[in-house]
Amino acid sequence: MAGKGKRGTDIEKSVLINNFEKRGWIQVTENEDWNFYWMSVQTIRNVFSVETGYRLSDDQIVNHFPNHYELTRKDLMVKNIKRYRKELEKEGSPLAEKDENGKYLYLDFVPVTYMLPADYNLFVEEFRKSPSSTWIMKPCGKAQGKGIFLINKLSQIKKWSRDSKTSSFVTQSTKEAYVISLYINNPLLIGGRKFDLRLYVLVSTYRPLRCYMYKLGFCRFCTVKYTPSTSELDNMFVHLTNVAIQKHGEDYNHIHGGKWTVSNLRLYLESTRGKEVTSKLFDEIHWIIVQSLKAVAPVMNNDKHCFECYGYDIIIDDKLKPWLIEVNASPSLTSSTANDRILKYNLINDTLNIAVPNGEIPDCKWNKSPPKEVLGNYEILYDEELAQGDGADRELRSRQGQSQGPKGGRSRDSGRTVLTTWK
Amino acid sequence: MEKRMNASLQRPEIKLQSLKEDIKEFFKISGWEKKLQNAVYSELSVFPLPSHPAAPPEHLKEPLVYMRKAQGSWEKRILKSLNSMCTELSIPLARKRPVGEQKELLNKWNEMGTDEPDLSLFRPVYAPKDFLEVLINLRNPNYENGDSLSFRTHLGLIQVPLKVKDIPELKEFFVELGLTTGQLGIDDSTQVPPELFENEHVRIGQKVLAEQDSAAAQQYIRQGSPTALRAELWALILNISSQPEDILYYEQLKTNVIQHDLLVDSLIYKDVKLTASNDDYYFVFEDYLYQVLLCFSRDTSVLGHFAYNSASPPKSYIRGKLGLEEYAVFYPPNGVIPFHGFSMYVAPLCFLYHEPSKLYQIFREMYVRFFFRLHSISSHPSGIVSLCLLFETLLQTYLPQLFYHLREIGAQPLRISFKWMVRAFSGYLATDQLLLLWDRILGYNSLEILAVLAAAVFAFRAVNLMEVTSLAAAEAVLADLSTLKVMPLLQIFLFATVT
Numbered sequence: 001m002a003g004k005g006k007r008g009t010d011i012e013k014s015v016l017i018n019n020f021e022k023r024g025w026i027q028v029t030e031n032e033d034w035n036f037y038w039m040s041v042q043t044i045r046n047v048f049s050v051e052t053g054y055r056l057s058d059d060q061i062v063n064h065f066p067n068h069y070e071l072t073r074k075d076l077m078v079k080n081i082k083r084y085r086k087e088l089e090k091e092g093s094p095l096a097e098k099d100e101n102g103k104y105l106y107l108d109f110v111p112v113t114y115m116l117p118a119d120y121n122l123f124v125e126e127f128r129k130s131p132s133s134t135w136i137m138k139p140c141g142k143a144q145g146k147g148i149f150l151i152n153k154l155s156q157i158k159k160w161s162r163d164s165k166t167s168s169f170v171t172q173s174t175k176e177a178y179v180i181s182l183y184i185n186n187p188l189l190i191g192g193r194k195f196d197l198r199l200y201v202l203v204s205t206y207r208p209l210r211c212y213m214y215k216l217g218f219c220r221f222c223t224v225k226y227t228p229s230t231s232e233l234d235n236m237f238v239h240l241t242n243v244a245i246q247k248h249g250e251d252y253n254h255i256h257g258g259k260w261t262v263s264n265l266r267l268y269l270e271s272t273r274g275k276e277v278t279s280k281l282f283d284e285i286h287w288i289i290v291q292s293l294k295a296v297a298p299v300m301n302n303d304k305h306c307f308e309c310y311g312y313d314i315i316i317d318d319k320l321k322p323w324l325i326e327v328n329a330s331p332s333l334t335s336s337t338a339n340d341r342i343l344k345y346n347l348i349n350d351t352l353n354i355a356v357p358n359g360e361i362p363d364c365k366w367n368k369s370p371p372k373e374v375l376g377n378y379e380i381l382y383d384e385e386l387a388q389g390d391g392a393d394r395e396l397r398s399r400q401g402q403s404q405g406p407k408g409g410r411s412r413d414s415g416r417t418v419l420t421t422w423k
Numbered sequence: 424m425e426k427r428m429n430a431s432l433q434r435p436e437i438k439l440q441s442l443k444e445d446i447k448e449f450f451k452i453s454g455w456e457k458k459l460q461n462a463v464y465s466e467l468s469v470f471p472l473p474s475h476p477a478a479p480p481e482h483l484k485e486p487l488v489y490m491r492k493a494q495g496s497w498e499k500r501i502l503k504s505l506n507s508m509c510t511e512l513s514i515p516l517a518r519k520r521p522v523g524e525q526k527e528l529l530n531k532w533n534e535m536g537t538d539e540p541d542l543s544l545f546r547p548v549y550a551p552k553d554f555l556e557v558l559i560n561l562r563n564p565n566y567e568n569g570d571s572l573s574f575r576t577h578l579g580l581i582q583v584p585l586k587v588k589d590i591p592e593l594k595e596f597f598v599e600l601g602l603t604t605g606q607l608g609i610d611d612s613t614q615v616p617p618e619l620f621e622n623e624h625v626r627i628g629q630k631v632l633a634e635q636d637s638a639a640a641q642q643y644i645r646q647g648s649p650t651a652l653r654a655e656l657w658a659l660i661l662n663i664s665s666q667p668e669d670i671l672y673y674e675q676l677k678t679n680v681i682q683h684d685l686l687v688d689s690l691i692y693k694d695v696k697l698t699a700s701n702d703d704y705y706f707v708f709e710d711y712l713y714q715v716l717l718c719f720s721r722d723t724s725v726l727g728h729f730a731y732n733s734a735s736p737p738k739s740y741i742r743g744k745l746g747l748e749e750y751a752v753f754y755p756p757n758g759v760i761p762f763h764g765f766s767m768y769v770a771p772l773c774f775l776y777h778e779p780s781k782l783y784q785i786f787r788e789m790y791v792r793f794f795f796r797l798h799s800i801s802s803h804p805s806g807i808v809s810l811c812l813l814f815e816t817l818l819q820t821y822l823p824q825l826f827y828h829l830r831e832i833g834a835q836p837l838r839i840s841f842k843w844m845v846r847a848f849s850g851y852l853a854t855d856q857l858l859l860l861w862d863r864i865l866g867y868n869s870l871e872i873l874a875v876l877a878a879a880v881f882a883f884r885a886v887n888l889m890e891v892t893s894l895a896a897a898e899a900v901l902a903d904l905s906t907l908k909v910m911p912l913l914q915i916f917l918f919a920t921v922t
Contacts (some may be wrong), residue, residue, distance in 0.1 A: 271653055271858075272775065275649070275650065317742055
């Protein structure tokens with residue numbers, strides 16, 4: 001019967017089910033024996049919790065790392081990145097180099113962020129330095145754009161003030177943890193509209209770090225023209241690119257779903273801005289993804305039963321600088337258009353091919369190094385083992401080259417597997 | 424240009440005694456010589472060769488009488504359709520906007536795509552398939568091919584005897600697409616190391632741009648344009664440079680749009696909403712399309728191209744003065760009535776130009792050089808009639824089994840490929856492939872490549888097409904061209920197929 005694994009899923013989505021059936025996997029419930037389980041984040045919490053958890057056996061694989069929230073919760077992600085930067089600075093690593101204004105040269109990819117209510121006073125200090133700036137408030141644990149709003153006046157977030165007199169009357173639940181970030185009010189606009197990038201990154205192990213980037217990411221456009229005008233700060237159709245929000249807009253189109261492929265973006269940028277700056281942009285995007293993973297790698301529970309496919313949200317500003325907005329542990333598997341369905345089906349297919357090779361019953365002892373042929377639309381983004389093999393100082397040299405701008409940039413490999421030109 | 428040249432001639436280096444040499448020298452150094460050359464080259468590319476001095480101006484438009492007549496009756500039909508829509512909906516062809524409405528439109532200029540008016544009563548004036556029916560019925564009254572079928576009989580839909588190239592002639596014409604010449608679209612793929620072709624080609628492209636030589640650019644682009652250089656190369660070949668007066672002209676057109684509302688505006692609006700807005704690649708640029716097309720309708724400089732276009736601009740008369748020439752106006756002002764899919768001529772250009780007046784200029788030039796031929800009846804080798812005949816002849820001659828089979832099941836190939844050619848494949852191919860195709864249109868100054876590509880697509884899908892038994896099934900096999908790579912298809916069809 002070789003390899004007809006038993007699988008369960010918390011998420012009843014056709015792109016998943018079709019892929020399971022394609023591999024001839026038998027569906028079971030969570031109480032039975034299973035080999036593969038596509039879990040929701042709640043279930044993962046239960047499986048790995050101290051009280052209710054259980055040990056996974058060698059032939060069981062799940063799709064989340066136990067403490068993925070170190071990366072996927074907005075506040076923890078920022079905390080980890082800040083910690084990572086400080087560590088590098090202490091080590092004297094050239095990666096942590098700063099410019100004359102004190103901004104990190106290579107590690108400044110997350111907008112200035114504070115936790116509320118914990119950092120409220122720090123935030124106020126920063127806010128007062130540039131009082132005309134706009135900030136974005138996001139609840140730490142929510143998704144799909146829920147609960148997000150923009151502010152440009154301190155009075156709008158009085159509730160989160162720790163010293164606020166109202167705090168004693170407010171119950172604990174309403175002082176939910178939020179992060180407040182400097183709003184990127186100069187996003188790159190195409191056709192006058194704001195968009196963000198959704199990229200899929202598969203991590204099969206954190207130590208050594210091995211991650212893959214899905215080539216077919218996409219851009220999500222707002223249906224309404226962008227304006228930084230303060231009168232439109234409440235208009236979520238202008239500012240939030242989440243499909244969950246945009247699809248309720250009047251002008252939402254179900255044929256294309258407001259989505260562009262990343263290759264369209266690349267073609268447009270190369271044609272209108274030139275090849276060097278476009279390549280630099282994409283290199284930087286790869287760089288920030290790898291850095292974010294490196295930042296959480298030390299604190300991640302690198303359970304060998306786990307793999308994870310993250311949804312990275314990136315915004316590009318009008319100076320072609322990419323910013324990491326957040327990382328999603330459970331990127332939406334809902335399909336909003338026909339193309340979407342095909343993309344997500346293939347995404348899961350390629351993911352499963354890497355995580356569970358040959359579709360057979362998994363064995364956690366394998367070295368998690370899939371052969372090149374099964375990658376499908378994934379490309380190796382970073383492989384720590386390979387990188388260490390080639391010596392660590394190439395990285396430093398190539399990073400310093402980058403500070404001279406595109407001309408000082410690294411040379412490309414003779415092949416096109418450019419994602420690993422730097423290590 | 425003359426004015427600018429005169430202005431720059433007020434220089435101390437130019438002395439009266441050696442005027443001629445001084446001017447020549449000055450032109451060379453200052454780059455004016457190049458600009459003049461480019462301007463002359465541009466005119467040569469656009470206007471037909473000088474013909475017999477006694478030939479009347481209609482011959483410049485179209486030498487064959489029966490073609491002229493056919494185009495004339497087609498135009499009458501279109502105008503009738505437009506006028507009846509006008510009467511039915513009780514909407515004037517043109518009206519001046521009240522001041523309040525003008526202000527509103529000015530505010531909305533960058534987002535005309537939102538808050539659309541009610542367009543449900545408008546229909547496109549015609550669609551490509553209506554036009555195809557007219558072409559199918561074209562006959563040359565002087566041509567008698569007899570009732571008996573022979574191997575010479577043309578089995579396709581087009582039944583007029585025009586000269587079209589065969590494959591040996593096409594191979595000669597498109598010699599730079601041959602197997603031994605490097606191409607972008609083939610030799611820049613991931614498996615090929617860039618040192619072999621791509622790097623050098625890019626370097627040459629940069630040199631061509633530095634020299635600002637239109638003719639060299641046109642020759643260069645036959646092998647395809649690197650994405651980063653394409654916008655500039657096309658501008659160079661089309662001899663477009665954004666001078667202040669061009670920007671001013673565009674602004675003037677914009678003012679015309681604000682002040683007057685035309686019936687064709689609604690047609691344009693409807694067309695964009697039906698086509699580009701639903702397109703995976705072009706929906707982002709919806710607002711640019713309005714900005715270009717609404718201005719285009721009001722641009723009377725476009726009337727100039729009717730000198731060499733078999734079509735003539737529709738004439739309308741001021742109310743009550745029917746037939747009095749002094750009260751005739753061209754309608755729309757640019758003489759071009761848009762049809763279903765017209766906005767797709769503009770859409771791909773949005774990937775290259777994001778500055779509205781430049782985008783506008785490029786589109787206008789592309790239209791008066793190439794696109795107009797795709798929807799007017801003429802005998803020109805790049806006219807749609809010749810393209811259809813070329814397509815059918817290629818198929819019948821080199822893929823006879825396929826052609827015969829499709830004909831037998833009631834799926835005449837032209838019925839499927841016509842829409843591709845009328846739109847120059849816009850909206851059917853992936854954008855990067857479309858741009859590589861349009862590179863070659865510019866490079867060879869001819870639209871024949873559209874017919875060759877159409878035939879190549881049929882050749883590529885021949886195996887599947889041989890198995891279908893109905894027109895609908897054939898359409899289905901050819902419904903999705905978005906994965907096709909055009910250059911390999913063209914190369915294989917022209918240079919690597921055993922005939």
